[in-house]
Amino acid sequence: MESHRAETAPRQPFLDLPPLNGVAGTVRLPGSKSISNRVLLLAGLCAGTTAVHDLLDSDDTRVMLDALAALGCDIERLGPSSVRVQGLDGRLRVQEARLFLGNAGTAMRPLAAALAVLATLQGGRFELAGVARMHERPIGDLVDALRPLGCNIACPGNEGYPPLRLSGSAGGALALDAPVRVRGDVSSQFLTALLMALPLAAAERAVVIEVEGELISRPYVEITLNLLARFGIDVRREGWQRFTIPAGSAYRSPGAIHVEGDASSASYFIAAGAIAATAAPLRIEGVGADSIQGDIHFIEAARAMGAEVLTGPNWLEVQRGAWPLRAIDLDANHIPDAAMTLAVMGLYADGRTRLHNIASWRVKETDRISAMATELRKFGAMVDEGEDWLSIEPPSHWHAAAIHTYDDHRMAMCASLAAFNGLAGATPPVPVRVLDPGCVAKTFPTYFDALLGVATASQQQVPVITVDGPTASGKGTLSSELAAALGYHHLDSGALYRATALAVLEAGADAGNEAAVAALAARLPIRFELQRVLLEGIDVSDRLREERVGLLASQISALPAVRAALVELQLGFRRAPGLVADGRDMGTVIFPGAALKVFLTASAAQRAERRHKQLISKGISANLDSLRADLEARDARDMQRSAAPLRPAQDARLLDNSALSIEASVEQVLAWWEDVQPFATR
Ligand SMILES: O=C(O)C1=C[C@@H](OP(=O)(O)O)[C@@H](O)[C@H](O)C1
Numbered sequence: 001m002e003s004h005r006a007e008t009a010p011r012q013p014f015l016d017l018p019p020l021n022g023v024a025g026t027v028r029l030p031g032s033k034s035i036s037n038r039v040l041l042l043a044g045l046c047a048g049t050t051a052v053h054d055l056l057d058s059d060d061t062r063v064m065l066d067a068l069a070a071l072g073c074d075i076e077r078l079g080p081s082s083v084r085v086q087g088l089d090g091r092l093r094v095q096e097a098r099l100f101l102g103n104a105g106t107a108m109r110p111l112a113a114a115l116a117v118l119a120t121l122q123g124g125r126f127e128l129a130g131v132a133r134m135h136e137r138p139i140g141d142l143v144d145a146l147r148p149l150g151c152n153i154a155c156p157g158n159e160g161y162p163p164l165r166l167s168g169s170a171g172g173a174l175a176l177d178a179p180v181r182v183r184g185d186v187s188s189q190f191l192t193a194l195l196m197a198l199p200l201a202a203a204e205r206a207v208v209i210e211v212e213g214e215l216i217s218r219p220y221v222e223i224t225l226n227l228l229a230r231f232g233i234d235v236r237r238e239g240w241q242r243f244t245i246p247a248g249s250a251y252r253s254p255g256a257i258h259v260e261g262d263a264s265s266a267s268y269f270i271a272a273g274a275i276a277a278t279a280a281p282l283r284i285e286g287v288g289a290d291s292i293q294g295d296i297h298f299i300e301a302a303r304a305m306g307a308e309v310l311t312g313p314n315w316l317e318v319q320r321g322a323w324p325l326r327a328i329d330l331d332a333n334h335i336p337d338a339a340m341t342l343a344v345m346g347l348y349a350d351g352r353t354r355l356h357n358i359a360s361w362r363v364k365e366t367d368r369i370s371a372m373a374t375e376l377r378k379f380g381a382m383v384d385e386g387e388d389w390l391s392i393e394p395p396s397h398w399h400a401a402a403i404h405t406y407d408d409h410r411m412a413m414c415a416s417l418a419a420f421n422g423l424a425g426a427t428p429p430v431p432v433r434v435l436d437p438g439c440v441a442k443t444f445p446t447y448f449d450a451l452l453g454v455a456t457a458s459q460q461q462v463p464v465i466t467v468d469g470p471t472a473s474g475k476g477t478l479s480s481e482l483a484a485a486l487g488y489h490h491l492d493s494g495a496l497y498r499a500t501a502l503a504v505l506e507a508g509a510d511a512g513n514e515a516a517v518a519a520l521a522a523r524l525p526i527r528f529e530l531q532r533v534l535l536e537g538i539d540v541s542d543r544l545r546e547e548r549v550g551l552l553a554s555q556i557s558a559l560p561a562v563r564a565a566l567v568e569l570q571l572g573f574r575r576a577p578g579l580v581a582d583g584r585d586m587g588t589v590i591f592p593g594a595a596l597k598v599f600l601t602a603s604a605a606q607r608a609e610r611r612h613k614q615l616i617s618k619g620i621s622a623n624l625d626s627l628r629a630d631l632e633a634r635d636a637r638d639m640q641r642s643a644a645p646l647r648p649a650q651d652a653r654l655l656d657n658s659a660l661s662i663e664a665s666v667e668q669v670l671a672w673w674e675d676v677q678p679f680a681t682r
């Protein structure tokens, strides 16, 4: 399943968040999942083309886009978050397709209904499947609503659950004389699905849908009605029980449509603001009080807990009000997704927070009542659960915990909010390990970047791993692999010296003038981006590897004033979630308090051989003996220089990788890293 994930989501098996102590700045929300998938499907069904702007790019929308493409819709990318969809005008262009819909309820349910209706009227065979959890999420109430209309639907796995097989032959008809009856107490998506599918059969007659029993998650049906209206379908609603699609209804493209930011995704930042925006409000852009999404009402719950929220057109500003937060008792049926965020806010409250009427949590990405109870207890909270409720009392003593996320994006995003525990008085503040952080790909692939873009941590709390060692010991490769495995930043301090050397060469400065070189170092306009080094915005990664640059770097790095000039710059790389710093004096001088220090060595013969291979593979001829002599001379110079000589820190762990593969070295360091972590692995 992970292979289907949006590549912008984290890939590592866990992400350790250090204790966070504030939030500030502005965050821009990704598009709403619920709006994106509805708009895509409606654009696919209607006549004409629809340009969709600010579309969410995530696993859930990708499966919808792929499904529409498989059904023969032309989809043109207009930009990073815009597409143009050529609709099918209600006529099947493809008679057979197998659609993989991941774990997207907003794709599975509406597509099932639309394709069941179209296959019955026009003929066709369609198979709809998803990930294993999707096959445990009920769809029986929708199947039971469609079968009496004459739709042929098989559930080859378990009755009432996906996968589904939908089939029909051309010239079929739907039995629509009696109202279509659907239950609404398990998921509102079944009603939504019928409301989007049945306009396809309402050209000549009105279609009536009646809800049996209670309808849950009602605001999502409002999103549906709102968007149907944008596409030319004016549904008449009588309470929440009866919906009439008027005779003569036909989908009409609005031409262009803009997707609001996701109000459920906003909840994590509203919570972060309520907990940690103490100096100035956190600004959240993309959604405002006039949103058509029901989860905007999360604001009221957050206010009840103490948040100060200002709203405007398409923006929110959130600041801490009451502190600790006030515990609340809330019927959260209207905000099933965002209410999970309230459970985590409960960790910061002045008593017991109780959420009820949330039975649907049990049939979503995971059994969310049970998952939330299990995981929040790991922090030390007292949590009780019932069939349709959850109550949370904050920890009296916080524990560092490794949180299982159950392939549920919201569990991962919620867990991250526990990293503010220092503000709740945790002593010491504890880090939070989020297992499988990549599951946020479902609706918010860049969530952790967004959070860490506005969250602050005290530098002392940000973990550092240092990797020092002689030239060609492989510390660069080891460090970048470690950083990737942990989702940490990487400081290649050697590159700073090389970049300074390049700057000296470019400026034609006198390399012997220590003060002049130090002045250049102090103003170095350097940036690291995706494994590339930029100097004044220009990619100089390859030039930094040039021989003359390396030689000069080695020379100027012996100058104390140059080393001093680069200290601040290096310290600045210590940012959440953590840092892997490689060089020659990382553990001894720059980060003497690092939680883990590695001193990497390999025999001179091995290192010379590696460098030789590297050069030969680039088509550069090289002599093994002279390479080895150069290396040994460089070692001697590095070890004997007076300013920060190359030597292991007293508390460094030595790793001789002469006979180790890169993977084995990475594994060894990760094992050492685990040794110094406070997480109890359960
Ligand atoms: O229609 C929608 O877009 C949704 C409806 C809700 O589901 P239920 O109606 O199953 O509660 C919600 O949880 C889901 O994330 C999105």
Ligand SMILES: C=C(OP(=O)(O)O)C(=O)O
Binding pocket: 103, 104, 105, 106, 337, 364, 365, 410, 443
């Ligand atoms: C319940 C959710 O998703 P789905 O659309 O798959 O039902 C959710 O996003 O929290």
